[in-house]
Amino acid sequence: NAGVTQTPKFRVLKTGQSMTLLCAQDMNHEYMYWYRQDPGMGLRLIHYSVGEGTTAKGEVPDGYNVSRLKKQNFLLGLESAAPSQTSVYFCASRGQVSETQYFGPGTRLLVL
């Protein structure tokens, strides 16, 4: 039982490049979330999903897209990376009953 896993752990991109971050959970959770963490700003919600095939915008969605084709996976895409997207990205999931979200270990992204 791995919980929430994220790949890759670290990535360096050049401005304008694209990439996809993968989140996987093995807890059969309905809800999944993508956050970014920047110094002094806590975690800010980018996009979230309330179930397979659904996605919705969070607080800071611009420049990102997401897909939830399978219940266990939630993908975060950057179509054209910008230096402002340099951050640490965390994925989280939760079940329908509990309020608690469980987080992955994070992906550190550097955009040059």
Place this chain on the structure above:
Amino acid sequence: DQQVKQNSPSLSVQEGRISILNCDYTNSMFDYFLWYKKYPAEGPTFLISISSIKDKNEDGRFTVFLNKSAKHLSLHIVPSQPGDSAVYFCAASAGGNAGNMLTFGGGTRLMVKP
């Protein structure tokens, strides 16, 4: 406009003493509050939570207090241990919001000195 604020970016405490971390919120619709702990290079891990129908919740060395009239909550750690050194985030949820989203504070870095 931050709806959840942790006004102390850092806190230093001696081992064995009490650590008190504070959190203020502005949205009166928040009805569930959580504390997460985060070590460097790891994801946040859930620590303790409290519903708005309570004013206190205790779990071992950790106690969370909620003052709804002041829109304030605090996390008490007694006694503090060096392993408690981490960044602590408070988070809040408004019941019934689509996706049950959490709103996080900016975090407080706790350093417990041996």
